[in-house]
Amino acid sequence: MTALLTLDNLHATVEGKEILRGVTLTVNAGEVHAIMGPNGSGKSTLAYVLAGRPGYTVTAGSVRYQGRDLLALPPEERARAGVFLGFQYPVEIPGVNNVYLLKAAVNAARKERGLPEVDAFEFLGLVREKMKLMHMEDSFLSRGVNEGFSGGERKRNEILQMLVLEPRLAILDETDSGLDIDALKVVAGGINSLRSPERASVLVTHYQRLLEYVVPDFVHVLLHGRIARSGDKTLARELEQRGYDFLAGEAA
């Protein structure tokens, strides 16, 4: 097993308030990890810290990705190195064309690896193929990024971007929230299609629902900025039945 991502005693603050209070976690290539926890436990903060969002300050601990100090890289370099964040609330960017963004993102990563730009024609073919998988209409290509998209469409668009970018490490922040059951299945299908021995995913989620379709290797419960318990997929079911309260004592 190769450790793709290692978090060691990670502490982070947002606006001076400590949100992560010592997260330690190892994600190996080939694994799917689920991070669950109640609102305010630090799940989204963890996702943003890994992606490098400004305003999230790491005060202690370390994050290594493929042997490198991830925290030393600016967000765009993390992305080019294969880290992908699927946003909980993907922003609408009117005027920036969806397909243009996709191609710019792919080319940025290719440039990093010394590869030439993708051929526009082949690229469109690839995008259309992935769109079919995500049940997206062709007209989406020429629209602005998430412009006028419903919540579900935005989430599907996140997964589409992931499929096109083929990241090594996907961090999906509540990708399941706001999806109806059909959309959930489509999104799960997208995530599963990218599972492979060299890639890993971290699914940040509030509910166990997504995990019915994307079966995790490990489930971690985040409480008050720390991992209170880790287990296999059965932990998710237990949480669903008993709620997070039964773990409250363990986090203190």
Place this chain on the structure above:
Amino acid sequence: MSSPLTQRIVEEYAGFARTLAAADAAEPRRRDAIGALETAGLPTSRDENWKYANLRPLERQRFTPAANAAAQVPELPTGFDGFARYVLVDGALVAGASAAPTTVGATVAFSAHAVPPRTAATDRENPEVARDQRLALLSDAFAPSDLTIRVVRAPQPARLEVLFVASAAASEGASYPRLQLEVESGASLILIERHLSASTAGSFVDGAVSIELGPGASLEHYRLQELNGRSIFFDTLAAQLGQDARYRLHGIGSGAQSARSTLGVRLAGERAQLALAIATLGERQQVQDTYARVEHAAPNTRTAQTFRGIAADRSRVACNGKIVVGRGAAGSDSRQSLRGLLAGPEAEIDVRPQLEIYTDDVRCTHGATAGKLDDNMLFYLLSRGLSPESAQRLLKWAFLEDAIAQITLPQLRRQIETRFAAGLHDETLLELL
């Protein structure tokens, strides 16, 4: 009481008038203009509609037209496919670089001695408009020549490109681009009007454009201000639209050290339609100031006014958009959206919407904002691997989108993109879609 500046102009004019030919057809116009100037004076920064403009260059300027430096053909940018081109350097037509005087559908005439005055397109009887348009009086008084274009009805729209080139240094006198355009009933024209510099000298340019669209006429007008960074640009445009006339005006300003455009459009005929879209870019210490006044003077007229300005470095970008819906303009529809983007810590944006409505039966929407690039959007793009520079360029381009979306000439879109967003377009990809 006229100011010392006005006095100086009147005296300078007296000297200039002595050099004119005895048979100068424009003499009555010149005399009227200088008289009006003497009464009204030039605008000052105390004038409400001029407070964002840089008026200081007027104080030192000599207004006598620069003697045109022989008919040397300057180095010119590539023309637009299918457009007949006319090149004027400091007011003189460069025959060698210009199309024949007549092309299909349009009559183009150039007069070194101005044609008799045509003031129909302006409504300077309106005191407010007259005050706004005072800079055109300098042109009326001093300009050595006019370009007049008359477009007649034809199966296809006429396509013309007019290049006004400034070459003389401001110390040698002023450059006066002048255009009188008439699009006859049912006729249509696509016009590209460009203002550029032939040298590195800083010129003083005072443009005056008057436009009359007859009933059912149509004009698609692109105005590009690309003067060098040492030049001063003043510009006055007055247009009048007849019944069912359609006017689409795209102003794109990124040049000059300081620029002020004063636009006045009067929707005089029923169902006349105007789409006014302005995009300006300020960099370094540039001043880009736009004043646009649109008057609905007839029933069921429509306006869509869009302004997008980006202010970088220490520049100032301003837009004052005024819409007047007159008593006789029942059933009119007027939309206005003015937005400025601050792209530098010391930049300044001033957007000012003004509505004056004198009838109940009207639909008006307006909005004005000034802000910075959205951090959430920026981070989203970075998280996809785009460099901060590309992400900012992309967002600036997106910001301009509403003001340039309707440009139908791909070549022009590309050019604007290069200028405003340092070339990020992916033509191949978009063509494949």
